[in-house]
Amino acid sequence: MDPTSLLRRSKKDAAADAAAQAEFNEKRRVWIPDDAEGFLPGWIKSQTGEEGDPQSTAEVVVASSGEVRRIPLYSLSPMNPPQFDGVEDIADLTHLNEASVINNLKTRYVAGSIYTYSGLFLISLNPYRTLPIYTPRIIAQYRTKRREENAPHIFAVAERAWQQIGEERESQSILITGESGAGKTENTKKVIQYLAAIASASASSEAGPSNSLTRSQSISTAPATGLPRSSSFKGKEAEEIGFGTPLASGSSELGLLEQQILQANPILEAFGNAQTMRNNNSSRFGKFIRIFFSPNGAIAGANIDWYLLEKSRVTARAEGERSFHVFYQLLRGAKDANLSERLLLEGGPEKYNFLKKTRLQVDGVDDLTEWRLLKDALGVVGFTADEQFELFRIPALILHIGNLVLTGSASDQAYLPRESQPVAERICHLLGVSVQEFTKTVLSPKVRAGREWVTQARSKKQAEDELGALCKFMYEKSFGWMVDRINTALDRPSAKS
Numbered sequence: 001m002d003p004t005s006l007l008r009r010s011k012k013d014a015a016a017d018a019a020a021q022a023e024f025n026e027k028r029r030v031w032i033p034d035d036a037e038g039f040l041p042g043w044i045k046s047q048t049g050e051e052g053d054p055q056s057t058a059e060v061v062v063a064s065s066g067e068v069r070r071i072p073l074y075s076l077s078p079m080n081p082p083q084f085d086g087v088e089d090i091a092d093l094t095h096l097n098e099a100s101v102i103n104n105l106k107t108r109y110v111a112g113s114i115y116t117y118s119g120l121f122l123i124s125l126n127p128y129r130t131l132p133i134y135t136p137r138i139i140a141q142y143r144t145k146r147r148e149e150n151a152p153h154i155f156a157v158a159e160r161a162w163q164q165i166g167e168e169r170e171s172q173s174i175l176i177t178g179e180s181g182a183g184k185t186e187n188t189k190k191v192i193q194y195l196a197a198i199a200s201a202s203a204s205s206e207a208g209p210s211n212s213l214t215r216s217q218s219i220s221t222a223p224a225t226g227l228p229r230s231s232s233f234k235g236k237e238a239e240e241i242g243f244g245t246p247l248a249s250g251s252s253e254l255g256l257l258e259q260q261i262l263q264a265n266p267i268l269e270a271f272g273n274a275q276t277m278r279n280n281n282s283s284r285f286g287k288f289i290r291i292f293f294s295p296n297g298a299i300a301g302a303n304i305d306w307y308l309l310e311k312s313r314v315t316a317r318a319e320g321e322r323s324f325h326v327f328y329q330l331l332r333g334a335k336d337a338n339l340s341e342r343l344l345l346e347g348g349p350e351k352y353n354f355l356k357k358t359r360l361q362v363d364g365v366d367d368l369t370e371w372r373l374l375k376d377a378l379g380v381v382g383f384t385a386d387e388q389f390e391l392f393r394i395p396a397l398i399l400h401i402g403n404l405v406l407t408g409s410a411s412d413q414a415y416l417p418r419e420s421q422p423v424a425e426r427i428c429h430l431l432g433v434s435v436q437e438f439t440k441t442v443l444s445p446k447v448r449a450g451r452e453w454v455t456q457a458r459s460k461k462q463a464e465d466e467l468g469a470l471c472k473f474m475y476e477k478s479f480g481w482m483v484d485r486i487n488t489a490l491d492r493p494s495a496k497s
């Protein structure tokens, strides 16, 4: 399949255009609201009352079935003539109404064109399948072109931003927003992929870009609340463009910094994304990514800000959803990496209270493969073996804490039963504290009451809540440390200067 046909629709022949127009002109074409379909194409047969009068009604014919309906005139939306079918910018529509916008997006989507402009904005629809529209060839097609010269594409937005940095000497921002599963994360990756590719090419070209670049570009994605995803996007095409593996063709031509920027993503996703009812790879945090360019157009560094990590997911989540990917990946991959012994992990997710009620298998997601991609990414970004151990220590610790069974009734002092001793020992080994100290802190801590320190006897519920809070706290701190560590790798003061 020629990917460009997915992007730009071929021009219809003039005779067919004229015939369609003539047929259109014969009737008063309208969009008819419909409970099942949203809007149906049809025409007005007759009308009572004037336009603008809320009492006016119309007798309409549904084009597909010939059915005649009587409905209020105001509920009908005028239809655009056929030459507007599938326009690239919905701002060009003569009749700008909801029905026409949706029809235009639908016409394009069915033809495989997921991107459409709306004035200054780009609308992206999730194709739920891999489209060959992000290849190096398509990147080259958008390079140095103005928006009008190509079909709507996220690459055109990235290209425009890059050009503007040079022309206006101002930092540029791309805001990517939408509901959960809309494709924010995927499009963010495409922006970074494009910038990494063109900046690498600029840096290596002797002439350099025609304009001098001095500023930064930032991309932010807003978190959204929790639709199913068809399959992991990491398909063949993804590998071809360099997201599957650091050695994949495409990324191999990139410089180390560009590869590190791209590889930061699998790390962030492992620790910050989870399977939800709406998305198998839902980002459970917001991120703001800054990319700095040097005067010759090369990438000079990057920085990631994160916010609103849904840390409560480590202990509880809605039915049918999973915890953060890393827990499942670690349990599948720890043996491979000689980590199970050091982290005292045994068995799969079914052995851990925090995970056993979650989905153990998700269609299209292979936790072991994802684990290997994560390990590769950590290596590319530069996490040392010790740093990697520290990173995985926290999820392991959380899993052990989840298995700690306390006894006691609602009002009585909780205590640690003998059978929980081995779990407590594992937790304390990983925490680096004595079991005695840990048990005292969890079950009967010293708390301040006015000027005095008193021993508080915690009930089972109180102690469990406290342990849950500890897990959330540790996970968030560790996530913050991980992003800081990535930022250290992406910070190149010498390149920026």
Ligand SMILES: Nc1ncnc2c1ncn2[C@@H]1O[C@H](COP(=O)(O)OP(=O)(O)OP(=O)(O)O)[C@@H](O)[C@H]1O
Pocket (backbone or CB within 6 Å): 126, 127, 128, 129, 130, 131, 178, 179, 180, 181, 182, 183, 184, 185, 186, 187, 223, 224, 225, 226, 229, 230, 231, 232, 233, 279, 280, 281, 282, 283, 284
């Ligand atoms: N352009 C695309 N091409 C192919 N598949 C896509 C594309 N955009 C999204 N998808 C598919 O849809 C899934 C969900 O997309 P994505 O994770 O980007 O959504 P999101 O808006 O970031 O969601 P959330 O807010 O839950 O994090 C992806 O994992 C991928 O399978």
